[in-house]
Amino acid sequence: MTEPANGDLATVSRCRVCGGPLNQFLDLGRQPLSDAFLTPGDVADEYFYRLAVGCCASCTMVQLVEEVPRERMFHEGYPYHSSGSSVMREHFARTARDLVRSAASDDPFVVEIGCNDGVMLSTVRDLGVRHLGFEPSGGVARIAQAGGIRVRVDFFEASTAAEVRAEEGPADVIYAANTLCHIPYVESIMKGVDALLAPDGVLVFEDPYLGDIISKTSFDQIYDEHFFFFSAGSVAAMARRFGLELVDVQHLPVHGGEVRYTLARAGARTPSDAVAELIEREEAARLTDPATLLGFASGVARIRDDLTTLLRELRAQGKTVVGYGATAKSATVTNFCGIGPDLVSYVCDSTPAKQGRLTPGAHIPVLPPEAFSTPYPDYALLFAWNHAEEIMAKEREFHDNGGRWVLYVPDVRIV
Ligand code: SAM
Ligand code: TMP
Ligand code: ZN
Numbered sequence: 001m002t003e004p005a006n007g008d009l010a011t012v013s014r015c016r017v018c019g020g021p022l023n024q025f026l027d028l029g030r031q032p033l034s035d036a037f038l039t040p041g042d043v044a045d046e047y048f049y050r051l052a053v054g055c056c057a058s059c060t061m062v063q064l065v066e067e068v069p070r071e072r073m074f075h076e077g078y079p080y081h082s083s084g085s086s087v088m089r090e091h092f093a094r095t096a097r098d099l100v101r102s103a104a105s106d107d108p109f110v111v112e113i114g115c116n117d118g119v120m121l122s123t124v125r126d127l128g129v130r131h132l133g134f135e136p137s138g139g140v141a142r143i144a145q146a147g148g149i150r151v152r153v154d155f156f157e158a159s160t161a162a163e164v165r166a167e168e169g170p171a172d173v174i175y176a177a178n179t180l181c182h183i184p185y186v187e188s189i190m191k192g193v194d195a196l197l198a199p200d201g202v203l204v205f206e207d208p209y210l211g212d213i214i215s216k217t218s219f220d221q222i223y224d225e226h227f228f229f230f231s232a233g234s235v236a237a238m239a240r241r242f243g244l245e246l247v248d249v250q251h252l253p254v255h256g257g258e259v260r261y262t263l264a265r266a267g268a269r270t271p272s273d274a275v276a277e278l279i280e281r282e283e284a285a286r287l288t289d290p291a292t293l294l295g296f297a298s299g300v301a302r303i304r305d306d307l308t309t310l311l312r313e314l315r316a317q318g319k320t321v322v323g324y325g326a327t328a329k330s331a332t333v334t335n336f337c338g339i340g341p342d343l344v345s346y347v348c349d350s351t352p353a354k355q356g357r358l359t360p361g362a363h364i365p366v367l368p369p370e371a372f373s374t375p376y377p378d379y380a381l382l383f384a385w386n387h388a389e390e391i392m393a394k395e396r397e398f399h400d401n402g403g404r405w406v407l408y409v410p411d412v413r414i415v
């Protein structure tokens with residue numbers, strides 16, 4: 001593999017969607033699995049891979065250069081629980097009602113890929129609608145099952161989708177949130193969709209939007225699980241390749257800016273104006289041009305320098321600094337910037353499965369949120385910046401008592 005040199009992009013691999021040449025534009029170095037929180041005994045066996053991103057010269061899909069085997073990421077102990085945010089619980093309740101309302105059938109069958117703890121399907125269940133979640137991570141899947149949600153503890157792929165089609169009939173809606181971008185094996189997924197989807201059904205998925213990642217320099221959206229960084233242009237090309245068509249797009253404010261894509265079988269629905277409008281905006285902004293992507297890479301280096309300078313200054317002044325939100329995103333930030341317990345003493349997080357452990361790679365202790373106020377630190381580095389409103393409201397007393405938040409997206413600042 002070659003590294004980018006003199007501002008030129010090097011072809012490093014092949015696109016996972018179309019097989020075209022992949023041009024690397026950013027290397028975030030050696031990284032651990034972003035959700036592999038450790039006990040001290042695990043440290044010696046920690047798994048690392050190279051986190052680098054490229055753009056396909058043929059179809060413009062932005063994607064990782066190295067692929068981590070799926071079983072290393074999604075397993076019994078997968079610690080991310082979707083229901084941990086009240087804003088996201090509301091978002092998914094609304095989404096469920098919209099999906100059911102828009103289904104073409106009056107007895108719809110809704111399938112979710114990556115249902116996690118059932119945050120979306122719980123509303124579908126409450127509405128009395130036929131449903132099935134695919135969720136390979138056993139721990140979270142069982143939480144959903146305990147709540148009366150039908151879950152198949154399995155990866156969605158061509159074979160498992162075909163089995164469901166044979167046993168339960170066609171799906172009117174196949175939905176995935178923050179999951180399709182995690183899956184490099186697109187061909188198998190699309191074969192599965194083709195097998196399972198009703199003739200007038202829709203595949204709806206929402207994931208972090210490349211346009212927001214570039215405009216906010218939110219480089220921490222890049223980690224092992226986030227394999228693809230979708231745009232309307234690249235999703236439209238992907239859809240065409242697999243006999244589908246992008247028929248609607250909707251920008252969403254959640255998780256730092258996402259787009260919800262609706263795909264139907266080619267010719268089955270009339271695309272909304274929003275599709276052409278977003279593709280035109282992406283083209284006008286030259287979203288996937290090498291100059292744009294290399295400009296993003298320079299912005300990432302600037303944030304790293306600004307953030308480490310600030311944290312070192314605060315430490316030199318004797319200030320206390322802790323992290324807030326042991327997000328998967330924070331693994332990229334801490335490991336790329338070289339931020340360890342010397343600069344951030346601990347990270348508070350509400351997820352029991354992360355508490356009492358060490359963050360991946362950087363080995364910063366994770367403590368429950370109660371530790372935050374006993375006593376409050378001088379500064380809190382907000383790794384969960386996508387939940388800023390919810391967390392800042394919850395922790396108002398910290399700010400009222402003179403504590404300050406450190407943010408690093410879209411630039412490093414204290415608020
Ligand atoms: N949909 C939830 C949300 O938006 O909060 C969960 C998102 S979580 C980041 C991604 C989930 O996808 C994980 O629970 C993981 O186990 C699951 N997953 C990964 N690959 C999958 C596949 N091939 N089929 C179904 N689920 C998968
Ligand atoms: P996410 O950005 O991938 O959704 O992860 C958010 C992380 O932040 C997750 O580990 C839970 C944690 N968190 C808190 O600790 N307190 C909160 O109020 C919220 C919303 C999240
Ligand atoms: Zn491609």
